[in-house]
Amino acid sequence: MKRRKVIQSLSTLPLISSLSVAKVTGGQISRKKKRDIIAELGIRSFINAAGTLTYMSGCIMHDEVVETIENTSRHFCMIDEVQDKVGEKIAKLVHSEAAMVTCGAFSAMTLGLAGVLTGLDVRKVEQLPHLAGTGMKSEVICQKSHNERYNHAFLNTGCTVVEVETLADVERAISERTALLHFLNITANAGQIKHEEWVAIGKKYNIPTSIDIAADVPPVSNLWKFNDMGFDLVFISGGKAMRGPQSAGILMGRKDIVAAARLNAPPRGYTVARGHKVNKEEILGMYVALEKFVSGDHDREWKDWEAQIARIEGAVKDLPGITTKVTIPELGNITPTLTISWDESIVKLTGRELRDKLRFGSPSIEAGFSGLPLYYYQAGSDSIDPAMEETLKGANLIRVTAWMLQPGEDKIVARRIREELTAGR
Numbered sequence: 001m002k003r004r005k006v007i008q009s010l011s012t013l014p015l016i017s018s019l020s021v022a023k024v025t026g027g028q029i030s031r032k033k034k035r036d037i038i039a040e041l042g043i044r045s046f047i048n049a050a051g052t053l054t055y056m057s058g059c060i061m062h063d064e065v066v067e068t069i070e071n072t073s074r075h076f077c078m079i080d081e082v083q084d085k086v087g088e089k090i091a092k093l094v095h096s097e098a099a100m101v102t103c104g105a106f107s108a109m110t111l112g113l114a115g116v117l118t119g120l121d122v123r124k125v126e127q128l129p130h131l132a133g134t135g136m137k138s139e140v141i142c143q144k145s146h147n148e149r150y151n152h153a154f155l156n157t158g159c160t161v162v163e164v165e166t167l168a169d170v171e172r173a174i175s176e177r178t179a180l181l182h183f184l185n186i187t188a189n190a191g192q193i194k195h196e197e198w199v200a201i202g203k204k205y206n207i208p209t210s211i212d213i214a215a216d217v218p219p220v221s222n223l224w225k226f227n228d229m230g231f232d233l234v235f236i237s238g239g240k241a242m243r244g245p246q247s248a249g250i251l252m253g254r255k256d257i258v259a260a261a262r263l264n265a266p267p268r269g270y271t272v273a274r275g276h277k278v279n280k281e282e283i284l285g286m287y288v289a290l291e292k293f294v295s296g297d298h299d300r301e302w303k304d305w306e307a308q309i310a311r312i313e314g315a316v317k318d319l320p321g322i323t324t325k326v327t328i329p330e331l332g333n334i335t336p337t338l339t340i341s342w343d344e345s346i347v348k349l350t351g352r353e354l355r356d357k358l359r360f361g362s363p364s365i366e367a368g369f370s371g372l373p374l375y376y377y378q379a380g381s382d383s384i385d386p387a388m389e390e391t392l393k394g395a396n397l398i399r400v401t402a403w404m405l406q407p408g409e410d411k412i413v414a415r416r417i418r419e420e421l422t423a424g425r
């Protein structure tokens, strides 16, 4: 750009109010004034230093995903054709026989199990969730430590979950009612039965096996690891680290089961999964997010997260009474996680109080605040489990992750936490 032109274009900058957005679309710059509906309705938006939490709206989609959603929204397509084409591409990327985009990992669980129960029999699809007296299968077997709240997705089909602890328990529990053997990756170390044994016992009795890896990328290799291992169904969220649509996920697995799952899902029917609608924008947006994630530079991204976390840690660790620790969860939400704790006799704040100061400060920041795994308080920002509430009351710590920070926000988080910890003395 020539100097005069630069000056010209710079001179227009002050005219752009905070409500307008200079947006580059297909090489063209449009400075259309955009309606800021978040501000208009007085909705609080914030810097997310907590993580990929549903109640905080999950993630910020990648620009490529937003562009895909915007561009595809102007066209009609047949949903089946979109799912066919996208499913084929996704299956190749994740080493599965077939795949479909669902409206989240939870939806993938319900739909996958529905597919196992109904096969391609439309009358059975209409039968769900009333399984009694139909001769249909009605039980999911799961290790006790793997029977987390997300398994409610299975109950929606009319099935019950049978808990086991040992391989002998599994063999005893298997019957003509058994539809599925389900495994939860995030608690893989808590159960006695490991992945390979789970798959093997499924093969031995010819019962499909499934695994919930909703929050288990990175590492990117988890996208195909469990398909390669022989699980018949794999469930993952689209709106966590992959930064696809928050209302999307993927069901990967056996061709016959995915085909049957689709028979249970929109655009067909008035059956249990009618509410599991994903439109073409989300299906295509999910595909683009996955493609971007698979081809992404994960080492670079990891180093960025580490650098941001180090900056926030560096801003507070010299303060008196402060202890900092960076850990990487072994399973689930695998990202550098900074725990900042303090001596209550020096810093007179509870974790919750500090979190509130960050939340109601300017700019608003959300931080994690418990020593417990993040998914325990997914229910609501201030409506955590009553049982957890007691545990957390006096906890003098907060937790911070960098993976949902936008460029530059680490500096703001670092400054704000330092300010509040200093003021708390």
Ligand SMILES: *Cc1c(COP(=O)(O)O)cnc(C)c1O
Pocket (backbone or CB within 6 Å): 054, 103, 104, 105, 106, 107, 150, 186, 212, 213, 214, 215, 236, 237, 238, 239, 248, 249, 375
């Ligand atoms: C997030 C999560 C789910 C639910 O995923 P959605 O995509 O929000 O439906 C299920 N299981 C586990 C372990 C999760 O972390």
